[in-house]
Amino acid sequence: MSLFPSCSGFKHSLPVGSLSACGCCADLLGVLHFVDCVCLYHNREYTRMDEAEDAAVSATMGFSGFGKKARTFDLEAMFEQTRRTAVERSKKTFEAREQEEDSSKEEQVTKKSPGLKVVASSSAPRCTESGSSSDSEDSSDDEEIGPTAPSNVSDDDMIGPPLPPGFKDSDDDEDEEVDEDDDSPIKRIPDSHEITLQHGTKTVSALGLDPSGARLVTGGYDYDVRFWDFAGMDASLQAFRSLQPCECHQIKTLQYSNTGDVILVVAGNSQAKVLDRDGFPVMECVKGDQYIVDMANTKGHTAMLNGGCWNPKIKEEFMTCSNDGTVRIWDVNSEKKHKNIFKPRSSQGKRVIPTCCTYSRDGRLIAAGCQDGTIQIWDRNMNVHTKYHCRQAHVPGTDTSCVTFSYGGQILATRGGDDTLKTWDIRNFKKPLHTASGLSNFFPMTDCCFSPDDKLLITGTSVKKGGGNGSLMFFDMVEFQKIYEINVTDASVVRCLWHPKLNQIMVGTGNGLARVYYDPAQSQRGAKLCVVKTNRKERQAGTLTQDYVITPHALPMFREPRQRSTRKQLEKDRLDPLKSHKPEPPVAGPGRGGRVGTHGGTLSSFIVKNIALDKTDDSNPREAILRHAKDAEQNPYWVAPAYARTQPNAVFAEVDSDEDEPDNEPEWKKRKI
Numbered sequence: 001m002s003l004f005p006s007c008s009g010f011k012h013s014l015p016v017g018s019l020s021a022c023g024c025c026a027d028l029l030g031v032l033h034f035v036d037c038v039c040l041y042h043n044r045e046y047t048r049m050d051e052a053e054d055a056a057v058s059a060t061m062g063f064s065g066f067g068k069k070a071r072t073f074d075l076e077a078m079f080e081q082t083r084r085t086a087v088e089r090s091k092k093t094f095e096a097r098e099q100e101e102d103s104s105k106e107e108q109v110t111k112k113s114p115g116l117k118v119v120a121s122s123s124a125p126r127c128t129e130s131g132s133s134s135d136s137e138d139s140s141d142d143e144e145i146g147p148t149a150p151s152n153v154s155d156d157d158m159i160g161p162p163l164p165p166g167f168k169d170s171d172d173d174e175d176e177e178v179d180e181d182d183d184s185p186i187k188r189i190p191d192s193h194e195i196t197l198q199h200g201t202k203t204v205s206a207l208g209l210d211p212s213g214a215r216l217v218t219g220g221y222d223y224d225v226r227f228w229d230f231a232g233m234d235a236s237l238q239a240f241r242s243l244q245p246c247e248c249h250q251i252k253t254l255q256y257s258n259t260g261d262v263i264l265v266v267a268g269n270s271q272a273k274v275l276d277r278d279g280f281p282v283m284e285c286v287k288g289d290q291y292i293v294d295m296a297n298t299k300g301h302t303a304m305l306n307g308g309c310w311n312p313k314i315k316e317e318f319m320t321c322s323n324d325g326t327v328r329i330w331d332v333n334s335e336k337k338h339k340n341i342f343k344p345r346s347s348q349g350k351r352v353i354p355t356c357c358t359y360s361r362d363g364r365l366i367a368a369g370c371q372d373g374t375i376q377i378w379d380r381n382m383n384v385h386t387k388y389h390c391r392q393a394h395v396p397g398t399d400t401s402c403v404t405f406s407y408g409g410q411i412l413a414t415r416g417g418d419d420t421l422k423t424w425d426i427r428n429f430k431k432p433l434h435t436a437s438g439l440s441n442f443f444p445m446t447d448c449c450f451s452p453d454d455k456l457l458i459t460g461t462s463v464k465k466g467g468g469n470g471s472l473m474f475f476d477m478v479e480f481q482k483i484y485e486i487n488v489t490d491a492s493v494v495r496c497l498w499h500p501k502l503n504q505i506m507v508g509t510g511n512g513l514a515r516v517y518y519d520p521a522q523s524q525r526g527a528k529l530c531v532v533k534t535n536r537k538e539r540q541a542g543t544l545t546q547d548y549v550i551t552p553h554a555l556p557m558f559r560e561p562r563q564r565s566t567r568k569q570l571e572k573d574r575l576d577p578l579k580s581h582k583p584e585p586p587v588a589g590p591g592r593g594g595r596v597g598t599h600g601g602t603l604s605s606f607i608v609k610n611i612a613l614d615k616t617d618d619s620n621p622r623e624a625i626l627r628h629a630k631d632a633e634q635n636p637y638w639v640a641p642a643y644a645r646t647q648p649n650a651v652f653a654e655v656d657s658d659e660d661e662p663d664n665e666p667e668w669k670k671r672k673i
């Protein structure tokens with residue numbers, strides 16, 4: 001085999017046992033130096049030069065060397081070494097795992113049937129056998145890497161690397177954590193920290209939080225609706241907007257839609273309103289005709305509203321209930337008439353007033369608590385007959401203040417005006433599951449709500465002025481025992497809301513406060529965003545002075561004089577009507593061009609001005625009249641010229657000097673005083 005092959009078929013050569021490839025135009029010496037080639041055209045083989053040949057060729061050709069040699073790898077040896085290492089590591093793991101499983105099985109069988117001996121199954125292959133078989137069959141190409149799986153291990157368990165002994169699965173960890181939390185549900189209540197929002201001085205009767213938890217809206221007995229932005233507030237905790245959407249009516253319900261773009265406002269009037277996120281009106285329900293007897297023939301409510309809520313599945317649909325004895329379904333896009341109507345009835349078929357209403361979590365059921373103590377539930381597609389009906393849910397004549405469904409959809413909680421809190425299973429709606437009594441309720445909108453995991457039920461209690469502190473009660477849904485209590489303030493607790501995403505509790509009280517309870521470790525965003533911000537500095541009012549522009553290269557006629565005193569410049573600017581914005585003087589005479597004229601321009605204003613400027617004292621009317629007697633006698637103007645021809649001499653009535661002398665005139669001629 002020659003060192004410099006003269007084979008004309010070298011351009012057809014391919015590499016042997018190397019990762020590199022030689023091209024048809026490659027240098028001959030470079031190819032022979034780096035790769036082993038074989039000529040496919042002449043069936044000849046060319047090998048690489050060793051170090052001695054490399055040195056001889058480089059000396060003969062007059063250069064130092066051919067450069068750095070290419071590094072080659074034996075992939076088969078590396079792959080075999082990796083496979084053996086994996087087999088050895090997994091052998092010990094599976095042996096320890098099989099021993100633990102055998103011991104656990106023996107203990108279980110011993111407990112169930114004492115005296116029964118456990119025999120290991122021979123069908124499961126041992127790791128040592130698999131390891132030895134792998135050593136004897138290294139040359140096979142289709143050999144499996146690692147030991148074979150035991151027969152008692154499923155395919156799902158074998159995904160990923162083998163687990164070390166004593167390793168706990170993540171699912172097991174979650175189950176254990178849930179079990180630990182179940183043992184102590186008080187730890188899941190986020191009440192370690194709190195902030196206070198000052199709504200006003202009267203009762204906060206409505207709370208609303210958007211689905212994302214970014215904005216809170218509060219309403220109260222002072223007719224105000226305030227907007228709070230957690231991300232935009234600082235530590236001063238001030239609302240960014242306040243308005244009165246329903247004028248002089250108490251706010252009863254505020255709720256964001258399921259998309260968070262609009263807000264439902266239910267007040268003491270008969271027309272509900274829909275506002276956007278910034279408080280601008282979007283829609284107002286129409287008022288019905290109060291002279292029509294059948295409420296189904298009217299287009300809207302005719303009496304005071306009691307409550308309302310959004311449909312959780314249909315974003316344009318909401319519901320309201322009123323003292324006219326109806327529950328109406330509305331569409332935001334159709335404000336001229338209600339979409340559907342439900343009429344609660346008593347056992348005698350008479351009209352009853354619904355005091356609260358709500359949707360189920362899936363939006364298929366509509367529940368209403370009535371003034372006669374009943375709870376009536378309809379299918380939203382069948383508005384005549386109720387689907388579920390409980391006649392004696394609460395004491396008749398009391399206002400059921402809240403009806404709400406659990407997140408699971410099977411449990412219904414009601415807050416009654418008879419100082420009770422009850423839970424119901426709608427599948428067995430005849431009697432309550434649990435009842436808690438002694439919870440005072442003075443407000444027709446005191447509500448209750450479930451925790452996000454349906455393990456707790458919370459509600460507030462009412463107190464009289466100076467009668468103690470209002471509390472927020474937490475009840476366990478299993479035993480329905482009070483497990484926790486928060487003393488909120490020295491007033492009644494009216495509204496409560498537990499947001500599932502923020503994991504924060506909002507409370508509205510009877511003294512105009514809205515409190516937010518949170519836990520830095522368990523809660524998300526919300527109140528945590530604003531408590532860390534510092535108070536903004538107040539902006540200083542801008543002065544009337546203008547900035548002094550220095551132009552050193554300007555001509556003297558265009559150069560501004562240097563300002564020596566700011567006080568003098570302020571005085572000059574004050575005298576300038578354009579800079580000081582001096583108001584325009586009133587127009588003399590009647591107004592023109594949209595400007596109001598001065599007083600006295602019209603006859604009425606002239607008379608009013610003269611009467612107001614008259615300084616004469618008219619306390620004695622006789623003296624005021626006799627003051628003009630001499631002038632009237634010398635220059636008669638009214639009476640004397642009219643009687644100058646017919647009666648030139650005035651004839652006056654004679655007055656008797658003696659008043660005690662009886663009159664002889666008849667009664668009908670006497671002057672009546």
